[in-house]
Amino acid sequence: MKKLFLVIMALSLLLVTGCGKESLSSQEQGSGYTVVDARGKKITFASAPKRIVCLNYSATDILTDLIPTERIIATDMWAREEDLSNCYEKLKGIPVCENNPEQIMKFNPDLVILTEGRANELADTLDSVGVKTCVLRQPKTIQEIPDYIKIVGEVADTKAAADSLAEKVAAYIKASAGGQKIESVLLIHPNGGIGQKGSMPASICEACNIENLAAKYDFPQSSYLSKEQIIAMNPQRIIVLDWSFGGQHKNAEIRKEEILNDPSYQTVSAVQTGKVVIVPMKYMHCSSQYVMKNLEELKRIMRTTL
Structure with a gap:
């Protein structure tokens, strides 16, 4: 039935979009x-x-x-x-x-x-x-x-x-390179730490002169740093990436508060100093012309809050 449906829809598509000698x-x-x-x-x-x-x-x-x-x-x-x-x-x-x-x-x-x-x-x-x-x-x-x-x-x-x-x-991109260095930063996705080498977040951090701790470790693109690994890195600054994944993830404000109040995170420098900030996921995962706007906003956030 599924195959028959696809064939029928394909014939309908040809009638709507046109085909045959005229196109050729x-x-x-x-x-x-x-x-x-x-x-x-x-x-x-x-x-x-x-x-x-x-x-x-x-x-x-x-x-x-x-x-x-x-x-x-x-x-x-x-x-x-x-x-x-x-x-x-x-x-x-x-x-x-x-x-x-x-x-x-x-x-x-x-x-x-x-x-x-x-x-x-x-x-x-x-x-x-x-x-x-x-x-x-x-x-x-x-x-x-x-x-x-x-x-x-x-x-x-x-x-x-x-x-x-x-x-x-x-x-x-060429003109915006450099700027004030922001040291010891870790990006936390709803599933764990990210920013591995060869990823767009790593590239964006480099463009903003952000020291991305995750880029120093070799781990697969599809995996995440665990809580234990994040604690061991002891970042001075944490960026909580805000993305609900269609409502499947917790609100970023809730996740930020969980990090700040989690007993196991209390030895982490960023938690001790309160240098934990929320940033929209699109600032770290942008593959369009909006990278210009997003990088400027990311730099502003880093300068003023961290």
């Missing part, structure tokens, strides 16, 4: 364009997509500054999380779409944007029923953000605007 003819005349996604897959467009389902919140951040929001017909739930998304206020009235093919195809998209990793299987399923799907690789450093903006612009056929925005971000 446009490509042959040179009016279309082709992009290559993170899978190495070539995706050819006869014209710019007008019905985009974007299930990649950082790409949504970028798209809202490059194209009219009317071209974005659905996003994932993370684009609506205030502590994670930078553009959530621009998305009012746009539906949320789940990461499953049946839900996606109900929107009759002419493009679906996904994040590399867990979504690869979903991308293959959508490809198999004729839905144009582009998988994007997330930047791991802020230096990779300008190229990421360019890729999103190419996919949405807004290359000139994307190139201009990317140049602005690259210039900011």
Whole structure:
């Protein structure tokens, strides 16, 4: 039944978005364009997509500054999380779409944007029923953000605007290097300590001249530092990252108070001096042009509160 449903939805999609000789003819005349996604897959467009389902919140951040929001017909739930998304206020009235093919195809998209990793299987399923799907690789450093903006612009056929925005971000990154050093800082995610080498939080800390203690330890990207490891590091400053994960995590204020009042944390320098501050997750996990605004705000918080 599931396979039959996908086939029926695929046929409906073709009727809405168009296919066949007309599209092929446009490509042959040179009016279309082709992009290559993170899978190495070539995706050819006869014209710019007008019905985009974007299930990649950082790409949504970028798209809202490059194209009219009317071209974005659905996003994932993370684009609506205030502590994670930078553009959530621009998305009012746009539906949320789940990461499953049946839900996606109900929107009759002419493009679906996904994040590399867990979504690869979903991308293959959508490809198999004729839905144009582009998988994007997330930047791991802020230096990779300008190229990421360019890729999103190419996919949405807004290359000139994307190139201009990317140049602005690259210039900011180059000019903002250095500044007052903030020593002995540990980032605490709802699941534990983060900031490992090769991660975006580590890159952002480096850009803000924050001594990120977690970067001194070699641990997998998908894991977290335990309470015992955090205590052993004895940070002078703690950043509590605020993100509810769709309501699954405790409020950051509650988590901060738990750290300050936890008997096992009382030997930690940051707890003894009260240098524990809450920062939105998006300040440490930003892969869009908003990195310029977020880094400035992060620097301000660090200067004035820690």
